[in-house]
Amino acid sequence: MLEKHIDTVVVGAGQAGLSASEHLTRYGCPHVILEQHSIGESWRNDRWDSLVSNGPAWHDRLPTLEIPGVGAQDFATAKQLVAYLELYAKNIAAPVRTGIQVRRVQRLVGKRGFSVETSEGTITCRNIIAASGTMRTPRQSTLIPKSKDILQLHSCEYRNPDQLNPGATLVVGSGSSGTQIAVELMVSGRTVYLSLGQNMRPPRSYRGMDFAWWSSVLGMWDATPIEGQTHTTIAVSGAHISQTIDYRKLNAMGMRLVGQTSGFENGNVVFRNTLKGSIDYSNLKYLESLKLADEYIMRNGLDLPDDPDAWYVPPITNDEMYPIRRLNLKDDNIRNIIWSHGFQLKYDWIDVDEALKDDGSPIHTYGISPQAGLYFLGLPWQINRSSSFLWGEWNDAAFIAKTIWYRGNYWKYSNPEKG
Incomplete structure (x- = not known):
């Protein structure tokens, strides 16, 4: 069973969501990661068989864990990266709940925080980190009509x-x-x-x-x-x-x-x-x-x-x-x-006023939404060019986690009667 309320909900258990978890834990921020499928889903089921990482293992990894069994100058396969993310989640004791779909997020009325409707019930939280990935919704083409011959x-x-x-x-x-x-x-x-x-x-x-x-x-x-x-x-x-x-x-x-x-x-x-x-x-x-x-x-x-x-x-x-x-x-x-013309950002589960542009892409500054308590992670060019890569998402996650911690403490000490 899911808790009825938790401080922060992270949506997505890929490298972005797991990175957020590591930093939130360091700051002592209670959280849960909700993943519709499995840890590292895009590496697991959305890649071709022969794929390897585009950078050597000394570079294309998360800073706090090396990739087991892969030489520093070698290129990890997709299967090795899935195993790596699973090990990483275990090492940081990430509170991952798989098989849970986040269906709708709305602001609470008259109070701080959000209502999160999931496939296992509704919970509330103060913060949402949308880390569901930028490579989960393929950009489909309708240029050429479908045909059984093609x-x-x-x-x-x-x-x-x-x-x-x-x-x-x-x-x-x-x-x-x-x-x-x-x-x-x-x-x-x-x-x-x-x-x-x-x-x-x-x-x-x-x-x-x-x-x-x-x-x-x-x-x-x-x-x-x-x-x-x-x-x-x-x-x-x-x-x-x-x-x-x-x-x-x-x-x-x-x-x-x-x-x-x-x-x-x-x-x-x-x-x-x-x-x-x-x-x-x-x-x-x-x-x-x-x-x-x-x-x-x-x-x-x-x-x-x-x-x-x-x-x-x-x-x-x-x-x-x-x-x-x-x-x-x-x-x-x-x-x-x-x-092979990319993916589109899709956050149709976020039902929060002025959080998304007309095309569905997020409104943000360095991943921070103008809607207090809502954050994005893993976006292309979120902070810099590295933002949508393995190591860059880890760095951006540190910034988001620090912001959540700071805002939480500011709220606590400036509004002691509200908790």
Whole structure:
């Protein structure tokens, strides 16, 4: 049975919710974590079979626990990360209650706090931390009509090449997920078309140091959001250790490249004439990152080996010079489409005035809602670029937990008669 009242309810038992629990415990804040499914659900059931983390284990983990059985320079599999989060929850004695769905959260009338309607009854609390994850509701596309002849999957539904129909595959989205899936399908012997948008492709490693190390020392993870700035996807892979994603090299290996997917007409998928511009942009940002790394090495007097091969950029491809603007599903034998264009924020269980924008995304400052007692965790760019990553969510959780503790003590000592 759930308690009738508890100070703080954390919704979601992924890395964000568990991080919040660790910090709340340190501050002595009573809380419970309610999880509809299982600990680490998105790693458990929303990833493809061969997925590994995009950073080495020394980096892609929570700061207070190393990943057992995974070398510091190795890349943890999704199964290893699920086991890791379960162990982490056990080590911090996280008060997780699984199999409980939070259906509705409303403000209490005439008093501080919230009513939380769950699948096991209604409880009240003073604080809510929405840590239900940003990768739980796939962004669905209705661009191409459903057909029994064409298998359409979101990247979170893809598992392995054997799942697909015989024939060619169009992968829409060239960030880390889309590119990794496209490479896996190409290696399996399939014809693959990859629809590219604008993104950054950092070096997997440079001068003996991993991309994760460079991102940290160069302050990439500390970058803060700029109003009006468009989010640019990072294309990096841990599946091919020490190999940088390079679209022109993939093209030379047999992968076909097309621009952004823009429409569907008379059985034809239509693409914008953006391919060359997207690749030029990714190459420009790649070379800029190498330059910044060299400047950092010189400025700090580091003794790191030269890496001249990293500066090589392959020549322009035929797909860029003579771009494919249409693919006919029948004539080009496109039997599979994988949509790797992200997820949408969904907080339809939060029924609190002025907590959400019209599109359903949260109104917040660094995860703090203007509605007292409501907090968000794990949002992209919540505080900085690292906010939606394993280690970044832990840091953001510390800020949220401290805010809850401070506000609780302020209320207690300024309103002693109200408790």
